[in-house]
Amino acid sequence: MQISRRHCLLWGAGLASGSLLGACATPSSTKTVSSMGFFQQQLGKARITALSDGIGRRPLDAGFVKNAPLAQVQAALAAANLPTTHIDVPYTCFVVELDGKRYLLDTGFADNGAAGTGHLHQHMRAAGIDPANIDAVIISHMHGDHINGLRRKDGSLVYPKAKVHIPQDEAAFWLDDARMLALPESGRGGFQNARRVFKGYPRELIQLFKSGEDIAPGISTLAAFGHSPGHTAIRVQSGSERFTFIGDAAHLPVLFVKNPDWQVQFDMNPEQARITRHALLARLAADKDWVGGYHFPLPAIGQLQKSGAGYEWVPRK
Numbered sequence: 001m002q003i004s005r006r007h008c009l010l011w012g013a014g015l016a017s018g019s020l021l022g023a024c025a026t027p028s029s030t031k032t033v034s035s036m037g038f039f040q041q042q043l044g045k046a047r048i049t050a051l052s053d054g055i056g057r058r059p060l061d062a063g064f065v066k067n068a069p070l071a072q073v074q075a076a077l078a079a080a081n082l083p084t085t086h087i088d089v090p091y092t093c094f095v096v097e098l099d100g101k102r103y104l105l106d107t108g109f110a111d112n113g114a115a116g117t118g119h120l121h122q123h124m125r126a127a128g129i130d131p132a133n134i135d136a137v138i139i140s141h142m143h144g145d146h147i148n149g150l151r152r153k154d155g156s157l158v159y160p161k162a163k164v165h166i167p168q169d170e171a172a173f174w175l176d177d178a179r180m181l182a183l184p185e186s187g188r189g190g191f192q193n194a195r196r197v198f199k200g201y202p203r204e205l206i207q208l209f210k211s212g213e214d215i216a217p218g219i220s221t222l223a224a225f226g227h228s229p230g231h232t233a234i235r236v237q238s239g240s241e242r243f244t245f246i247g248d249a250a251h252l253p254v255l256f257v258k259n260p261d262w263q264v265q266f267d268m269n270p271e272q273a274r275i276t277r278h279a280l281l282a283r284l285a286a287d288k289d290w291v292g293g294y295h296f297p298l299p300a301i302g303q304l305q306k307s308g309a310g311y312e313w314v315p316r317k
């Protein structure tokens with residue numbers, strides 16, 4: 001089989017065989033798109049590493065984009081040379097290394113997810129980052145795919161020494177028992193999952209923050225509510241360079257960066273999410289930030305260019 005760069009990116013997400021890994025290694029001094037499931041770049045004095053936890057495949061149905069006809073969604077996928085019968089959803093975490101500390105942005109699944117996920121640590125090690133050395137985890141929001149990697153199925157903590165920074169509006173919403181109990185059993189999944197992860201979590205490790213506050217010098221946060229009640233973007237600045245992790249403010253870039261009006265089925269307040277997406281993408285395009293998202297495919301770091309009613313996300317080469 002011929003090994004193309006595309007194969008490397010697809011199969012690098014934790015599915016690669018040893019021979020593929022060997023065949024795809026692409027050494028580079030400052031940045032690396034690799035078969036090993038990561039991409040790394042310097043940002044001033046900081047180093048940003050995008051790391052795949054894996055990929056989840058879902059059938060494409062009319063409900064995936066709430067407010068666009070299926071044919072238009074299929075056309076957008078086809079225009080990006082992607083299949084139109086299903087969607088491969090990447091799960092991409094980031095590690096920010098700054099001032100001697102390592103911050104993990106969102107967590108993947110650890111061993112709680114479907115086949116094809118749970119590869120974050122393998123990819124961290126390939127990138128030269130020891131998972132045991134993560135000093136802090138910053139959470140964009142408390143949907144399961146973003147927090148499950150904090151605690152394994154057996155209940156053990158994945159980062160027993162790391163501080164966990166959580167937007168206070170997210171914690172207030174998901175950990176509100178009265179709100180959960182007011183819902184029918186069928187609507188409680190997200191609430192119960194938040195309890196699976198955080199019930200009994202050592203209180204001294206949890207740091208709630210108000211969206212908009214700084215986490216550390218050079219690491220700030222931006223309220224980006226709508227996808228979930230306290231959804232928050234995380235911005236890293238070093239020198240004149242900036243990188244912003246937008247979490248799920250825009251889901252798959254070929255659909256939702258390109259068409260900021262489109263609402264993914266997981267947007268909890270779809271109209272607020274739509275307005276937030278427009279405002280955030282406009283700001284990051286104007287500021288020429290490097291931009292990454294949780295459901296962006298590797299390299300998962302790129303820049304935004306205005307295009308029609310939306311933006312083109314141009315991955316870093």
Ligand SMILES: [Zn+2]
Pocket residue numbers: 143145146248294295
């Ligand atoms: Zn998500």
